[in-house]
């Protein structure tokens with residue numbers, strides 16, 4: 001299967017920002033672990049990061065034409081208020097798994113709301129890089 005991992009706003013700073021929350025590994029290092037896991041399962045996987053809301057929407061729109069079977073989406077703070085990203089997820093037929101590195105329920109109140117969750121196939125949070133890997137397994141299960 002062919003998967004796309006989309007990381008949104010501020011995720012490019014993973015490894016240097018709030019290390020106690022997001023860990024000390026860079027996004028490239030996390031992606032390398034996800035890629036190694038996916039390769040073992042025989043999956044194809046690509047990675048995309050952008051800080052701009054509209055670019056994330058554009059990438060979601062393009063996913064079907066680009067041949068992806070499933071998308072892992074960590075939209076960062078957009079998770080909590082972006083109706084544009086929510087509508088894009090609802091508009092496409094490729095299933096999307098919502099992912100968070102941190103345990104959003106153990107943090108500030110505003111992080112407990114996700115406007116994306118209702119339109120995503122499922123959500124995994126709190127396991128660091130393991131959130132992406134668990135989400136990949138979740139998507140594979142529903143796609144099979």
Ligand code: DQA
Nearest residue numbers: 010074076077100101102111
């Ligand atoms: C995050 C959680 C969000 O609340 C936050 O704004 C992020 C990262 C996570 O991966 O834990 O930027 O999505």
